[in-house]
Amino acid sequence: ELKVEQNPLFLSMQEGKNYTIYCNYSTTSDRLYWYRQDPGKSLESLFVLLSNGAVKQEGRLMASLDTKARLSTLHITAAVHDLSATYFCAVAPTGANSKLTFGKGITLSVRP
Amino acid sequence: EPEVTQTPSHQVTQMGQEVILRCVPISNHLYFYWYRQILGQKVEFLVSFYNNEISEKSEIFDDRFSVERPDGSNFTLKIRSTKLEDSAMYFCASSERAGRETQYFGPGTRLLVL
Numbered sequence: 718e719l720k721v722e723q724n725p726l727f728l729s730m731q732e733g734k735n736y737t738i739y740c741n742y743s744t745t746s747d748r749l750y751w752y753r754q755d756p757g758k759s760l761e762s763l764f765v766l767l768s769n770g771a772v773k774q775e776g777r778l779m780a781s782l783d784t785k786a787r788l789s790t791l792h793i794t795a796a797v798h799d800l801s802a803t804y805f806c807a808v809a810p811t812g813a814n815s816k817l818t819f820g821k822g823i824t825l826s827v828r829p
Numbered sequence: 830e831p832e833v834t835q836t837p838s839h840q841v842t843q844m845g846q847e848v849i850l851r852c853v854p855i856s857n858h859l860y861f862y863w864y865r866q867i868l869g870q871k872v873e874f875l876v877s878f879y880n881n882e883i884s885e886k887s888e889i890f891d892d893r894f895s896v897e898r899p900d901g902s903n904f905t906l907k908i909r910s911t912k913l914e915d916s917a918m919y920f921c922a923s924s925e926r927a928g929r930e931t932q933y934f935g936p937g938t939r940l941l942v943l
Contacts, residue, residue: 750931750932752934758936758937759920759934759935759936759937760872760920760934761934762931762932762933762934765930765931805871805872807872815860815862815877815884815885815924815927815930815932816874816877816885816887817862817864817872817874817932818874819871819872819873820871821870821871822871
């Protein structure tokens with residue numbers, strides 16, 4: 718059974734500082750997704766990582782994937798209040814199966 | 830920009846009743862999904878659907894649950910004999926193809942079973 722772990726589950730960030738959050742998964746996968754969820758809202762796709770060593774950046778967020786370590790990181794540069802949200806990673810098993818298994822999510826709160 | 834839409838946004842029902850949650854996937858997408866999220870918990874896969882049949886379903890998707898694509902645009906989730914533990918946010922998602930494609934999520938339907 719594919720398991721996805723995210724840590725920490727909650728992170729209080731100071732504006733302007735850099736942070737990294739992590740997503741580990743238990744079995745072979747060839748793709749990993751990062752989603753953002755604001756309270757009471759839907760899931761917004763941030764990144765799709767499809768190969769070992771993949772790195773994608775959008776604004777202050779940069780995601781990377783190490784399939785050998787079964788680890789993805791989401792790096793936040795110079796945190797701002799707008800980044801406060803819950804961030805989920807989701808993993809699909811290798812192959813055509815599209816079922817996504819989500820982690821519990823990491824709630825980020827940016828304080829002044 | 831195309832988006833997945835869902836109706837209703839909120840649904841309250843009595844235990845034992847039937848509910849139908851509706852979704853309109855993005856128009857050129859061929860793969861459809863339902864997920865649910867119990868308040869404060871992670872998102873859980875329910876079912877995937879392609880070419881008018883279920884591709885995969887989870888243990889949550891028991892025989893009270895069914896999905897249908899009644900016409901060219903709608904994708905529905907029906908829950909019969911609702912239970913208190915069915916209370917959750919239900920998300921519909923769609924993707925253009927299977928496999929290595931982004932799944933785009935709708936805004937969700939919050940279901941409350943009393």
